[in-house]
Amino acid sequence: MEYETIVGLEVHAELNTKTKIYCSCRNAFGLEVNTQICPICTGMPGTLPTLNEKVVEYAVKMGHATNCSINNVCKQDRKNYFYPDLPKAYQISQADIPLCEHGYVDIMLDGEEKRIGITRIHIEEDAGKMLHNDAFQGSLVDFNRCGVPLIEIVSEPDMRSSAEAKAYLETLKSILQYIDISDCKMEQGSIRCDVNVSVRPKGSTEFGKRVEMKNVNSFSGAMRAIDYESNRQIEALERGEEIFQETRRWDDMKGMNFVLRSKEDAQDYRYFPEPDLTTIYIPLEKVEELKKTIPELPNAKIKRYVKELGLSQTDAELIAENLPRCGLFDECVSIGGVSPKNISNWILADVSKYMNETGKDISESNLTAEKLVKIINLIEDGKISNNSGKIIFDEIMKNNADIDTVISEKGLAQISDDSALEKIVNEVLAANEKSVNDYRGGKTNALGFLVGQCMKASKGQANPAKCKELVLKYLNG
Ligand code: ADP
Ligand code: MG
Ligand code: ZN
Secondary structure (H helix, E strand, C coil): CCEEEEEEEEEEEECCCCECCCCCCECCCCCCCCCCCCCCCCCCCCCCCCCCHHHHHHHHHHHHHCCCEECCEECCEEEECCCCCCCCCEEEECCCCCCEEEEEEEEEECCEEEEEEEEEEEEEECCCEEEEECCCCEEEEEHHHCCCEEEEEEECCCECCHHHHHHHHHHHHHHHHHCCCCCCCHHHCCEEEEEEEEEEECCCCCCCCCEEEEEECCHHHHHHHHHHHHHHHHHHHHCCCCCCCEEEEEECCCCEEEEEEECCCHHHHCCEECCCCCCEECCHHHHHHHHHCCCCCHHHHHHHHHHCCCCCHHHHHHHHCCHHHHHHHHHHHHHCCCCHHHHHHHHHHHHHHHHHHHCCCHHHCCCCHHHHHHHHHHHHCCCCCHHHHHHHHHHHHHHCCCHHHHHHHCCCCCECCHHHHHHHHHHHHHHCHHHHHHHHCCCCCHHHHHHHHHHHHCCCCECHHHHHHHHHHHHHC
16 A cells, blocks of 8 residues: 655744843853843742843744734633643643734745645743753742743645755744844744654545654754654554554654654643733734835746746756855845856855855955956956966955955966967967868867967966857968
8 A cells, every 4th residue: 555644843942032031131142151131031929020122023024934814913822731841831832813824935945836734923931941850850940931932833734745844944043033033043042843644545635643753953954854754654554553643752863753642632731821921913004014115035036047047947046045155145136237147256266165164154244245246347348267267265254355456466367369369379370370271171179279379378378168159260260
């Protein structure tokens, strides 16, 4: 029997607001444990939360960017459970009325577009962090993360493979980066996801029982977890066993998952309206105003790069997936006068190589769009060779050199001027009569030698294409 894998994802993204969701403590990662805390975020009795307006704005932006409808009147609810990293013993979240719902994102996989439904996006607070300590075989808790604002983005069970899930995660990540509401640092846990997997016989229209996996820490880990779980379920079904709705813990090192608990239901949490906070009300003008702040998103960019600027799908994706890269690309294109394809080649090769090697961002380097366009322009016009372009690029990156100065100091100007080149070609060919006769006698590989001699005579400064053209003209003339 053939099976189909069904995947739905719950993605948590930490918002990069300055302060926490219900108090004025700093929202920052990596500070001394238990220093970014106050009576509110540590749940002291008698304290009251105040909702950070920015959190609502950021979540609405994400709703707009994922084509959701916005519930401009909504509420917050308590989700009750005990865990040592949750000092209040409840998490403020949203239950029946999320801020955003009924949206979608389009993902690209192997050149094909697929639409993935977004069920809902709601705001909630993060919990603290347990630090397991082998030294005394116990755990310590850091409350700095308590009250860090999160959005939870719940997808429809629309994905059919681990590859689709990864493409979806990457799409969400680049949207979050484009609208600048999250740091998206996987290694710091600023994006985390719960993975829901079920399988069913191919052709069946009913869903199987789903298993939810926790502790998935990377996009590649999500793929491994999905493939493992889907195989586990198929093997169990083949053995005639039943699949239980349960929560399992993914162990990426072992490449396996383990039962945590049977799946809890919403009623287990005793959700009820948060009595310490009032209804959220966002004026419709504000909702519209936030919509206007959404920039051109990655998908639209990729399509435009391919359709209007003639980039390949792969190059367009590589440029668009990285915000600084596509910022530089867009700026160069708007300066204009050079081919977008050449801009893209430079950014994906030399510029990216430099950024990778130095770990620097484009904005921290000496490179500007103007300088890059100027280099490309000089090459396109045959004023310098491609190689000289690379030398100039290095000089800019290392010493913030002036382009014209590098050209004159290093003698990089290419001879493209016809009369100057003609003079060199005439002299070289007159001095190489034998090769000229060889060529005319049918030994066409003499051409390469003659062009080489002309390049040498020009000390490498002749434009090779022009040079070849003139040599051929001489030989055939
Ligand atoms: P819970 O809080 O119980 O985890 P949510 O509604 O937050 O429930 O999330 C449910 C997630 O499970 C969604 O992402 C949804 O797409 C996914 N899901 C639901 N049914 C299935 C299924 N049969 N197979 C795979 N994923 C599913
Ligand atoms: Mg869940
Ligand atoms: Zn606080």
